[in-house]
Amino acid sequence: MTGGDQDILLDCEAVSCTLATSRGPLALLKDVTFRLGRRTALGIVGESGAGKSMLIKGIMGLTPSDITVAGRIGLDGEDMVAMPEARKRALLGRKVGMVFQNPMTSLNPFVRVGRQIDEASRLHLRLGKAEARARAIALLSQVGIPDPQECYAEYPHRFSGGMKQRIMIATALACEPELLIADEATTALDVTVQKDILDLLQALQGQRRMSMILVTHNLAVVASRTDELLVLYGGRVVEYGPTERVFAAPRHRYTEALLSAVPRMDEPAHTRLRTIPGRPPDPQDRPAGCPFAARCPAAEERCRQEMPGMTLDADGRHGFACFVPVPAPGPGATAARAEATS
Ligand SMILES: Nc1ncnc2c1ncn2[C@@H]1O[C@H](COP(=O)(O)OP(=O)(O)O)[C@@H](O)[C@H]1O
Ligand code: SF4
Ligand SMILES: [Mg+2]
Numbered sequence: 001m002t003g004g005d006q007d008i009l010l011d012c013e014a015v016s017c018t019l020a021t022s023r024g025p026l027a028l029l030k031d032v033t034f035r036l037g038r039r040t041a042l043g044i045v046g047e048s049g050a051g052k053s054m055l056i057k058g059i060m061g062l063t064p065s066d067i068t069v070a071g072r073i074g075l076d077g078e079d080m081v082a083m084p085e086a087r088k089r090a091l092l093g094r095k096v097g098m099v100f101q102n103p104m105t106s107l108n109p110f111v112r113v114g115r116q117i118d119e120a121s122r123l124h125l126r127l128g129k130a131e132a133r134a135r136a137i138a139l140l141s142q143v144g145i146p147d148p149q150e151c152y153a154e155y156p157h158r159f160s161g162g163m164k165q166r167i168m169i170a171t172a173l174a175c176e177p178e179l180l181i182a183d184e185a186t187t188a189l190d191v192t193v194q195k196d197i198l199d200l201l202q203a204l205q206g207q208r209r210m211s212m213i214l215v216t217h218n219l220a221v222v223a224s225r226t227d228e229l230l231v232l233y234g235g236r237v238v239e240y241g242p243t244e245r246v247f248a249a250p251r252h253r254y255t256e257a258l259l260s261a262v263p264r265m266d267e268p269a270h271t272r273l274r275t276i277p278g279r280p281p282d283p284q285d286r287p288a289g290c291p292f293a294a295r296c297p298a299a300e301e302r303c304r305q306e307m308p309g310m311t312l313d314a315d316g317r318h319g320f321a322c323f324v325p326v327p328a329p330g331p332g333a334t335a336a337r338a339e340a341t342s
Contacts (some may be wrong), residue, residue, distance in 0.1 A: 009179055009211045010036040010059070017054050019283075020066045028067065028283050029054045029235045036228075038178070041205055043222030043243060045258070046232035049280050052215045055232070056183050060098060061088050076178070093124045096166035097172030099201075101184040103164040105154040106171075113140070113167055114152035120174040128190040141168040144200060162193035169200065173208070180205065183215040198225060219262045223247060231255050233292025234281050238312075241318030250328050251311075251320040254292045290323070296326045 005011075017029040029051040036042050044052050046263040056062075058069045061080065073080045075095060080088050100106050107116060117136035121127045125330050127135065133152070140148035156164055165185060172180060182201055186194035197216075202225045205212040222229060222243065229246045231239040231254065239252040250256045257276045278295035287293055290303045303323050310319045313328075 005077065005156040007037050008035050008074075009038045009040075009076060011072070011115060012055075012059070013072040013074075015055065015058055015069065015071035015073060015307060017051075017058050017063060017070045018070070020068070025068075026283055027235060027286075029058065032071070032232075032237050034230050034237065034240060036179070036211055036213065038211055039205075039209050040228060041202070041214065041226040042228045042230060043226035044213060044215045044230045044232060045219055045222060045278055046151065046217065047258075047276075048217055050217075050232040051235040052217075052232055053183055054235075056098075056215060057212070060092060060096065060181070084222060086132070093120065093176055095177055096179045097175065097177035099165070099168050099172050099180070099182040099185040099186050102325045103161070104156070107164060107168055111155075113154055113156055116156075117152075117167075117174050124175045136170070136174070139173055141166070142204070143167070143170045143173075144196075145170070161189050165189065166194075166198050166200070167277055169197075169204070171316065173204070176208070177210060179211045179213070181213045181215070184217070186221070187216070187218075194221075201225075216230075219247075219258055223262075225240050231258070234286055235283060236291060236321070237250070237319075238250070238322070239318075239320040241320075243311075245318050249326075251313075251318070251325040251328065252292075252322045253296045253298050253324070253326065255320070256326050257295075290321075300324060 015029065015034050015172040019026040019028055032055055044055065045115060046052055059073055063069055069081060071081060075091060078091065078093065113132060114136050117139060118132040121132045132183045137148045137152050140151050145151045145163065145166055151167070156167060159167065180201070185201070186197045189197060189289060198221060201212065201214070214226055216222060226243045229240060229243045230237055231252065239246060239250065239255045246255060247259065250259055261275055276295060281287060281291055281294065287304060289305050290296070290299070290308055293299045293303045296303065300323065308321045308323045310321050311325070312319045
């Protein structure tokens with residue numbers, strides 16, 4: 001999220017997603033602003049219902065017809081919100097690859113693996129049949145499929161969950177995307193497989209010099225795999241900044257609570273997982289003020305009345321929307337704590 005515009009791949013400004021209901025418009029996502037640099041990995045985190053998938057659907061033009069997307073979503077300098085549908089499809093198809101939580105919702109069980117990978121590259125890169133096949137087999141090999149030629153000719157249902165997700169990743173890479181988005185891509189998998197898939201995504205991002213967005217409810221997933229972090233709560237960005245800085249010194253009370261709920265390696269195995277007491281607000285009765293007020297141990301009267309604006313730290317890279325932020329650590333403390341978590 002640094003540098004001039006040339007370095008920015010995705011630029012979201014005041015993005016909102018509003019649902020039309022019989023009782024009037026309902027904001028599911030409001031005023032989401034962030035910039036994603038080229039070759040940068042961004043983690044989007046927050047509890048279930050925070051609006052993470054809604055944001056990704058908004059970016060990908062996948063929102064249902066009763067949801068209106070507003071604001072600016074710039075991809076490589078072009079505003080997709082204002083763009084005709086066909087052009088947007090072509091742009092997204094060429095530049096963005098997507099991996100979902102359940103590979104079977106995006107892989108067609110009745111179509112052979114090879115054809116599913118070839119379809120995208122033949123359409124968007126205009127490759128011939130033989131060329132597309134050779135590339136697909138190379139991709140299957142890169143994502144760690146043991147026998148890529150055999151896999152190419154098989155149906156997806158023949159493979160385990162982890163292997164299906166590898167196939168899904170190969171499909172997402174078919175058009176050499178500049179941005180790979182993984183929305184809870186490992187949530188449905190066994191813990192050991194999760195780590196393998198996350199390591200694969202991280203390696204591919206580096207090798208292919210892509211940008212990546214990892215969407216997750218699990219902060220441990222993004223800790224060592226992303227450069228930047230965006231924390232969503234109640235459909236709003238509550239904190240963002242360089243991942244190391246946010247982990248070392250969170251300023252928003254929600255981020256602090258979320259971080260203290262992540263199990264630490266140095267805790268005994270039987271330690272009970274801490275959770276944040278209470279539940280996130282329903283979009284239908286979100287409070288007028290800070291969305292976290294009902295659960296926040298530091299809440300003051302003002303928090304319930306007014307929406308806190310974004311406060312930026314000295315270099316403008318770390319922002320938080322909180323009236324009573326966690327005190328900033330003294331000089332030197334951030335670096336020391338960052339070292340301790342890495
Ligand atoms: N198609 C939809 N119609 C109405 N409300 C929706 C729809 N999809 C999601 N929502 C609501 O929008 C909010 C954000 O959902 P979502 O983005 O899926 O959360 P997350 O991915 O962070 O768990 C939730 O309150 C959810 O109930
Ligand atoms: S604005 Fe107030 S209620 Fe919201 S997180 Fe900060 S202290 Fe808590
Ligand atoms: Mg989701």
